[in-house]
Structures are given as structure tokens and as C-alpha cells.
Amino acid sequence: MYKPKALVTGASRGIGHEIAKSLVQEGYEVFGTSRHPDSLSETNKIPGVNFLKMDLLLPKTIDAVIAQLGSLDLLINNAGYSQIGSVEEITFDRIQEIFDANLFSQIRLIKGFIPKMREKQQGVIINITSMAGTNPMPFSTIYAASKAAFDKFTQGLRNELAKYHIMVIAIAPLYANTSITQNLDYNKDSPYRVEIEKARASRRRQLTNSVHPKVIAKQVMKILKLKHPKYHYTTGKNAKLMGFFMRYMPQKFIEKMIRKRFELNY
Numbered sequence: 389m390y391k392p393k394a395l396v397t398g399a400s401r402g403i404g405h406e407i408a409k410s411l412v413q414e415g416y417e418v419f420g421t422s423r424h425p426d427s428l429s430e431t432n433k434i435p436g437v438n439f440l441k442m443d444l445l446l447p448k449t450i451d452a453v454i455a456q457l458g459s460l461d462l463l464i465n466n467a468g469y470s471q472i473g474s475v476e477e478i479t480f481d482r483i484q485e486i487f488d489a490n491l492f493s494q495i496r497l498i499k500g501f502i503p504k505m506r507e508k509q510q511g512v513i514i515n516i517t518s519m520a521g522t523n524p525m526p527f528s529t530i531y532a533a534s535k536a537a538f539d540k541f542t543q544g545l546r547n548e549l550a551k552y553h554i555m556v557i558a559i560a561p562l563y564a565n566t567s568i569t570q571n572l573d574y575n576k577d578s579p580y581r582v583e584i585e586k587a588r589a590s591r592r593r594q595l596t597n598s599v600h601p602k603v604i605a606k607q608v609m610k611i612l613k614l615k616h617p618k619y620h621y622t623t624g625k626n627a628k629l630m631g632f633f634m635r636y637m638p639q640k641f642i643e644k645m646i647r648k649r650f651e652l653n654y
């Protein structure tokens with residue numbers, strides 16, 4: 389029996405790990421990526437998932453995955469990471485690195501798989517973006533900008549590929565309880581240190597109090613079964629409520645709410 393072929397980037401832990409596990413249960417032939425596929429612990433491995441080496445910051449490893457797999461039925465662009473710090477202090481090299489990791493490497497991967505999907509006139513591309521893209525958290529501005537761009541890229545690409553029956557979807561989690569990497573882009577003597585540390589502690593609490601990543605995976609499986617999925621879904625605890633606020637509440641109210649949430653008293 390034909391098993392649809394899926395690739396989940398960043399399947400060693402967190403959201404990608406749960407998505408890859410669920411896809412195996414749904415009968416997909418699943419490939420996952422990690423920077424260290426040969427030294428994964430037993431908890432990072434998944435029975436039935438073949439791990440390939442891929443580093444978002446090393447384009448050669450992305451091209452090697454494309455060459456090795458050739459064609460795909462489902463691509464889940466999940467791997468990525470966050471950062472915390474001020475725009476004033478972050479170096480331009482780091483900004484470029486964050487965009488490489490959260491946007492350009494995903495575009496590279498997508499471009500690599502489009503030709504075969506177009507020839508077969510079928511395929512699904514799911515991009516894990518973030519609600520930070522529509523609702524930037526304080527002092528995570530570069531991460532938010534990279535995710536906002538990824539969201540809009542998804543929307544644009546969808547119109548290009550619809551003719552070839554290739555479905556492109558953005559799934560934007562609010563929070564999931566993972567150990568997501570948050571690179572620190574500030575110094576001890578930073579003029580923003582107090583606010584950054586408050587925002588950081590608040591973010592840590594919100595991550596801890598959020599849903600298990602399997603909740604996100606469950607929603608991805610539901611979306612995969614829809615005949616006509618939308619371009620954009622939010623997911624996670626209170627994600628719908630937050631989406632509603634962002635759309636309908638006055639901007640001043642939203643700004644106040646966000647600063648209060650991150651304990652920024654100004």
C-alpha cells in the first residue's frame with residue numbers, strides 16, 4: 389500500500405517530535421531532521437522515523453536532504469528558534485543568522501521540493517510560524533519579524549501553487565511547553581536589562597503554563613484531514629481569544645495589555 393512521504397524538520401524534540409510521531413500513527417513514511425541524528429537519545433528518537441542531518445545554518449545540509457529524498461507528499465517546516473534582547477544591542481550578523489534559521493532556510497527547502505510536487509500536481513507544505521508574528525513579544529522583535537515574514541511568505545506562495553493543487557498552510561502556535569532555544573542577545577550592563585529580564589521570566593512562565601506540544605500535533609493532524617484548509621491557523625491555549633483581541637480591540641488597549649503581561653511598567 390502507498391504510504392505518503394513526509395518530512396518534519398526539527399523532529400528530535402518539542403512540536404516537531406510530536407508531529408512526526410502522530411504522522412507515523414497516521415500511516416505516513418516519516419523522515420525527521422536534527423543537527424545530530426547519530427547521537428539522539430532514546431527519548432529523542434521515534435520508532436518508524438528516519439532521521440537525517442540538517443542544520444538550518446548550513447545550506448549544504450539542506451540541499452543534501454532535498455537530494456536524498458527527491459520528492460515529498462508533505463513538508464512540515466518546523467525547526468526554528470527564538471531570541472531575546474534589544475534591537476539596539478543585537479549585532480547585524482545575529483539578525484541575519486535568525487532570518488537564515490527561521491525564514492531563508494525554510495524557503496530553500498520549499499524551493500527544493502516544489503518542482504516534483506508541481507510535476508505530480510499534489511503536495512502539502514505546512515509552515516510552523518508563530519503568533520509572535522502578529523503579536524510580537526517585547527524584546528523578541530527580530531524573532532517576531534522573521535516569523536511575520538514567514539507567515540506572509542506562506543500566504544503569497546499559496547496563491548502561486550494553488551493552480552498545481554499544492555496546499556500551503558501556516559500554523560501559528562501561541563505557546564507550547566517546550567525547551568525552545570532563546571538565544572540571549574544582550575549584555576549584563578544593558579540599559580534594557582531590567583525590562584528584558586522581566587520579559588524573559590514572563591515568557592518562561594507562559595511557556596511552562598502552556599499546552600503540551602502534542603496538542604499542537606493533534607491540531608496539525610486535524611488540519612491535514614480538511615478538504616479545503618484555510619491559509620492560516622492559530623493554535624495553543626487562549627490562541628483564539630488572543631487572535632480575537634488582536635483583530636477587534638483598539639491598538640492602544642492591545643499595547644497596554646502586552647506591556648502589562650510582560651511586566652513593563654511604562
Ligand SMILES: NC(=O)c1ccc[n+]([C@@H]2O[C@H](COP(=O)([O-])OP(=O)(O)OC[C@H]3O[C@@H](n4cnc5c(N)ncnc54)[C@H](OP(=O)(O)O)[C@@H]3O)[C@@H](O)[C@H]2O)c1
Nearest residue numbers: 398400401402403422423443444467468518563564566568
Ligand atoms: N514552543 C513555543 O511556544 C512556540 C511558539 C510559537 C512558535 N513556535 C515554533 O515552533 C517550532 C518548534 O519549536 P519548539 O518549541 O518545538 O522548539 P524546540 O523544542 O527547541 O525544538 C526545535 C527543533 O528544531 C531543531 N533545531 C533547532 N535549531 C536548529 C538549527 N539551527 N538547525 C536545525 N535544526 C534545529 C531541533 O533539533 P536538533 O537540536 O536536534 O538539531 C529541534 O528538533 C519553531 O519554529 C518555533 O519558532 C514555538
